[in-house]
Amino acid sequence: MLYLSSFCTHNMEVILLKWLSVCFAGIVFYLVKRLLVPKISYALPPGPKPSPLLGNLRDMPLERAWLTYAAWGKQYGEISSISVFGSRVIILNSAKAAIDILEKKSAITSGRPHMTMTRDLVGWDGSLIFQQYGERFRQIRRMYRMLFGSPSSVKAFHAIQKHVTLRFVQNVLNKPEELSAHVRKAIQTTILKISYGYDVQEGNDPLVELANKAMGQFSEATTPSAYLVNTLPILKYLPSWFPGASFQKTALFYRQTLRDLLETPYNLVLEQMAAGTASHSFVSSQYEGRSLSPEEDDLIKWSALSMYAGASDTTFSPIYAFFLAMTIYPDIQAQAQAELDSVVGTDRLPTFDDRNSLPYTNAICKEVLRWNVVVPLVAHVALQDSIYNGYLIPKGSLLFANIWQILHDEETYPNPEIFDPTRFMGSNPQPESREACFGYGRRTCPGVNLADASLFISCATVLAVLRIKKHVEDGKEITPTLEQTDGSISHPMPFKCDIVPRSAEAEALIWG
Template sequence: MVYSPSLTDIAAAAAIVWIFSRLMKKQALPYPPGPPGKPIIGNASDIPKTAKQQWEKFTQWKEDYGPIIHISAMGIHFVVLNDVNVAKDLLEKRSAIYSDRPTMPMAGELCGWDRPLVMHHYDDTFKEFRRSFFKLFGTRQNLERFYPLFEVHGQKLMARLIAKPDQVSDMLRKCAGSIILKIAYGYDVAQEGKDPVIDVVDDGMRQLDVLLSAQWLVDLMPFLKGVPEWFPGASFKQTVKAYRKTLDTMADLPFTMIKKKMREGTAEHCFVSSQLSESDVTPEKEYTIKWAATSIYGGGADTTVSAMHTFILSMTLNPDVQRKAQAEVDAVVGRDRFPTLADRPHLPYVEAVFKETLRWQPIAPLAIPHSLMQDDVYNNYLIPKGALVIPNIWAMANDPTNYKNPRKFDPERFVASPGHVPELDPHDLVFGFGRRVCPGTNLADATVWLEIAMSLAVLNFSKARDADGREITPKGEYTEANVTHPVNFPLSIKPRDAQAEALIQAGAGTD
C-alpha cells in the first residue's frame, strides 16, 4: 500500500524543516568572540555591576577577544563595539536596522523613560522628534540665532564661578539649564537660589543614571513587572513609583507654565510655543511636543555640565596647557572683551583643548545601547536580532592606534604641524553614531566651546592649598554613572588680573 501523507503530515514536516533550517542558519555562523559563559546564566556573573567597571572590563576584553565582543546574560545577547570603525560600519552604514532601543522593563516601561527620545523606540514618533530638533538646532545656521543667549549666560557663569568656587557643579548646571530652558520653554531660571524646574530636572537625570547604571532583576525577568508591591523581591516597585513621578513632573511642570503664558498672551517665542501655535495640533501631537521638549533638556543639560567640569579639572591639573591657551586668546581676541563664536576659526589651540576635553573623559563612556532589529552578519559573525549593541566610547577614546599616549591630556594631538597629522577628531565618536547620534550635538558643541574660551580669557584655575600652604592635587576621580562627572574636588578659581575682574563684573550684569 502506497503511503499518502495528509495535509497535517505535510504541515508538520514543513514546520520541522523550517525550524531545522533556522537552527542550522544560526549554527552555521558563530557569534563574535567573547568570554565563555555558564549554562543558563551565560556571562551574567562576569559583567561588572557599575558602569565604570563595565567599560573598563569591556576594554580589557578587547585585548583578549578583539574589537567586537559577544556576551550573554539570562538569554539576552550583548554585542560590545570597542573600535570606532566597527561602530561606524554597523551603527552608521547599517543604521536602518541598528537604530532601535532595547525594551528595558525598569527604566523604560515602568519608570517611563521610553517616552522621551533617549530610550524611545525607533518609530514614527522618534522620527518626528528628530525632525523637530533638526529645525531647531540641526545646523549651525539654525543655531546662530541663539548665540547672544549663549554669550549672556556664559558671561554670568564667569561671575558665578569666582563667587562660589566650591559649588562648580551647581553653577554649571544653572548655566546649562538657563540656556536650554529658554530655548525649549521660554523659561527664565531664577538667577539666585534654587529653581523649581532646574531642581526637578536634576533629580530626574540623577534617577536616570541610577536606572541605567544598576542591574535590575525585572530587566532579566520581565514577568516581575506584574507582581504587587508586597510580593517578595518587588521592592523595586517603590522606586518605580517615585521615579515615574519625578519624570512626569519634569515633563509637565515647564510645559504647563508655557501653555498658561500662551493663554495669557505673554509667552515668548520658543520651541514649545512655536510648535503649539501650529494649526493642526491634536491631543496626540501635543503629547509628542511635550516629550520632545523634555528630551531637549534631558539630553543636553547633564552632558554639557559634564564636559565643562572636565575642562575645569584638566586646567587645574595642566597649568601649562591653560597658559598656552590663554596666550592664544589674548593674541587673537585681546583683553577688553570676551571671545565669541565668531572668533572660533582663529583659535586653533583653544579648539584643540575643547576636543581633548571631549576625548580625555568621554561624557557617556558606554552611551545608550542600540537594539538590532533583525539578524545581521558582520565579518562572518552572526549578530542576532534583539541583541543589545553597546558602543564602548571609553575604549575608542583611549585606543592607542588612534591616540598616542591616550591617558595624557594633550591638546597638541589635534594641532596640525609639519610632520604631524592631527589625530582622530573625537566628535566622530563621543556624540554617538548613526540615527542615534545626539540631536543636540551642535548646541552642546557651541555652548561648551564658548564657555571654555570665555573661561580662558578671564579666569585662572589652579590647585587649592591646605592650611599649611601645600597644594592639594585633585585625584581626578569620576562618578560611576551613565553620564560621568568629576567627583567634586577643591580648587582655586580667580580672575586672571584686575582687567579680567572688571570684564567679569561688567558681564555679570548683562541681560
Template sequence: MITLSALSLLDCAVVALTVILLKNVITGKRKGALPPGPKGWPIIGNALGMPTSHHWKTFTEWSEKWGEMTSFTIFGQPMVMLNSLEHAVELLNRRSTLYSDRPILLVAGKLVGWDQVITLAPYGAQHREHRRLLSRWAGTRSSVMRFAPIFEREVTKMIVRLAHQPDGLVEELKKMAGAIILDITYGYRVQNDDDPLVRVVDLAAANFSELTTPGACLADTFPILNYVPAWMPGAGWKRRAFAAARDTHSMLEIPYAMVMEQMAAGSAIHSFTSDSLEEKSSEEHHNNVKSAAGVMYAAGAATSVATMHSFFLAMICFPEVQKKAQLEIEAVVGTDRLPTLADRDSLPFVNALCTELHRWNPALPLGVTHRLIEDDVYEGYHFPKGTLFTVNVWKILHDSVNYKDPLEFNPDRFIASGEKESELDPRNVMFGFGRRVCTGIHLADATLFMACTRTLAIFNLSKPIENGRVIEPVVEYQTGTISHPPLFKCAITPRSAKAEALLHSLEVEALQE
C-alpha cells in the same frame, strides 16, 4: 504529587523562564556563533561576571583578551560590545536600518517613562518625528548662532557667581547648563539660586544615569518582576521607580504646561516648544513636541555639566594647556571684552581644547545601547534578532590606533599643520551613530565653547593650597551612563587687575538685569 495549583506564581515563572532560556540557548547554537567573549554558565550566562562599576574599563580589558567584538549573555540575552570604530561604523551607520532600535528597559523605559523621549524611544515613526523637530530647531551650527545671546548671558552669570562661590562649582555648572536649555527649549529665564525647574532636570537626569547603567535593574532582565506589588518586602526597586517616574512626569509636564498657558494668554516667548506647537494642533503632535522638549532639557543639560566639570579638572591638571589657551584668547580677543560665539573660528586652540575634552573622559563612556531589529550576519558571526550592541566609546577614544599617546590631554592632536593630519574627531564617536546620532551636538558644542573661553578669559584655575600643601584631585570618574568626575577642589582667581575690573563691570550689569 505536585500539581500546578500547588506551585507559587514565582515557581511557575522560574519554570517558564527556564524553558524559554533553554530554547534560546539551543536555537542560538543551531543558528551560528557570536563573537568570542568570557565563558558563561548554563542558563545565567555571564550574569555573575559582570562588572559593578566603571564598566568601560572591564570591557576594555575584555577587548584585549577576546578582540574588537566581544560577546556575552545574561540569562539568554545576547550582547555584543563594539570596541573599534570600524565595527561601530559598519553595523550602526552603514546598516542603520537594522541597528537603530533601543533595548526594552522595563524600569527606566516603561515604569519611569524615558521610552517617551528620543533617547530610549523604539525606532519608528515617533522617533523619526522627534528627530525632525529637534534637527529643524538646532540641527546645524548656523542655526545655533541665534542663541548666542543666551549662551553669553548665562555663562557670564556663572562666572560672576563663581567669583564669590568657587566651592559651589558643580551647582553653578548645573545652573548655567539648565538655564541655557530652559531658555532655548521653553523661553524660561532662571532667576534664583534654587530654581524649581533646574531642580527637576537635575533629578530626572540623575535618575536616567542611575537606572540605565548596565546591570542596575534586575527587573530589566526579569520583566516578570513587574508583577510584584510595590508594597512587598524586597520591592524597594519598584518604589524607587515610581518616585523616578514622578520626576520624569514633572520634567515633561511642568514646563510644557507653562508654555501652553503663555500661548493661551498671548505672552509666550519664542522657544522650541512654542514655535513647534504652532506647527500643528493635533494631540499627537503636541505629545511629540512635549517629549522632544523633555530630552533637550534633561539629556542636554546633564551631559554638558559632565563635560564642563571635566574642563575644570583638566585645567588644574594641565596648567600648560590652560596657559596656551589664555594666550590665544588674549591675542585674538584682547583683554577689554569677553569672547563671543562669533570668535569661535578665530580660536583654533580653544576649539581643539573643547574637542579634547570629549575624548579625554567622555560623558557617555558606553554611549546608549542599540538593539538589532532582525537577524544579521557579519564577518561570519550570526547576530539573532534582539541582540544588544554597545559601543565602548572610552576604548575607541583611548585607542593608540586612533590617537598618539591617548592618555595625555593634548588639544594639539586636533590641529593639522604641514604634513600632520588632525586625529579622529571624538564627536563622531561620543555623540552616537547612525539614526541615533545626538541631535543636540551643536548646542553642546556652543555651550562648551562659551563656558571654556569666558572662564579662561577671566580666571586662572589651579590646585588649591591648604596649610602649605597642594591638594591633588582624584581623577577617577564616577560610574553611570553619564560619567562625572569626582568632586574636587579648584582655586578660581581673577587672572589680572584688568580681568578683575572686567569681572566687576559684569557684576554691575548682572545686578541691573
C-alpha cells in the same frame, strides 16, 4: 449520474496524485539540498565562558562596565559577547566595528533597548532616547533639526549662550567652592530658556531643583546593571511587597518626579501664552497659528523634555571636566590664554566669531570630549540577524559601543590618559573625538551643535578672564585626578580647585 460520479472520482484521484507528486518532489529537493549544499554556520563573537544555567550573569560588571568591556576587548578582540538569561550582549570595542555595524548597517541596528525599569515602570517611554526607529522618532528628530540641526541654525541661540556664560563666570567668582552647581545651573538656564522660554531665578530655583532630581533618577535607573528587572522583564509583575521587589516603590517615586518635570514647565508656557506673556521658545513656537491634536500635544511635550534631558548632563560633564583639566595642566591653560590674548586682546570677551582664529582653544574642547567620555557606553539593538567578520549578530542582541575604549585606544590616541590638545592639531591630527562621543548611526545626539557651541563659549570665556589653580591645603598644592562617576551619563567626581580673576582688566570685563 453514475458517469458523473465516476468522472468526479477520477478527477479527485488525478488531483490527489498531482498533489502527492508535488509534495514528493519538494521533499526530494529539500533532501538533495541538505546533502549537496553545505550548511553555512557562523560562530557568535567570543567572550567569557558562560555557566550552564546563569550564562554570564556572574561576569556582568556592577560598576563602570566600560572598563571591564575594554579588558575583554584586549582578550577577545574588537567584538566580544556574553549571554545573560538567554539574551545576547555584544560589545564593540573599536571605532571600525562601531562604524561598520552601527552606521553602515544602521537600518538593522538602530533599535533601542527596552529598559523595563526606565520605560515601563518609571514612564520614560515617550522620550526620544527610548523611541524605536519609526514615525514618532522621525517627527521628534525633524523638529530638532529645524531648531538646531546645523551650526548656522544654532546661531539663533548665541546671544542666550553668551549672556548665560557671563552670568556663570560671575557666580563662579562669587562662590568658587560651588563650581559644580554653577556649571549645572548655567546649562539648565540655557536649555530651559530655549525649550520653554523659562527664566531661571537667582539662588534656588524650584524648576532647576526638580530637573536635577529627575535627571539624577534617570541616570541611576538607566545604569545597565542597576536593576535585575531590566534583564528579566517578567519581574515587573511582582508586587512591591514581594521580597526583592523594592524597585517597584523606587519606580513609583521616580515616576511622580518625571510627571512633575514633564507637566510643570509645559503648563507654564500654555498659561503664559493664554495671558499673552510667553517668551519665544520651542514649545510656544509649535503652537503659533496651529490647533493641535492630543497626539501632537503629547509629542511636543515629550520633545521639549527630551531636549532638556539630552542637554543637561551631557553638556554639564565636559564643561566640568574642562575645569578639572585646567587644574591639572596649568601649562595648557597658560598656552590657551596666550592665544586668546593674541587673537582677542584683553579689552573684550571672546565671541563665536573668534572661533576659527582660536585653534588651540578649539583643540582643548575636542580633547575634553575625548579625555572625559560623557556617555561611555552607547546601546543599540539588532533588528535582524547579520554577519560581521564571520561572527553572527543575532536578532534582538543588545549592542554596546564602548565609546570610552574607542576614545582611549592606545593605537589611535597614544598616551590616552594624558590631556593633550595638540593631538588634534598639526599636519597629521588624530581622529576627531566628536565623531565618537555623540554616538553612531541614526541615533547620534541631535543636539550636538548646541552642545558644541556651549562648550566652546564657556571654555573661551573662562580662559579669557579666570585663572584656575590647584587648591592649597596646609601649604601644599593638591593635584586632582580624573575619576568618573558610574551611570549611563558619566562626569568627573567632585574635585577642589581655586579660581581667581586673571587681572584687574579681566575682572572689569566680568562685572561690566
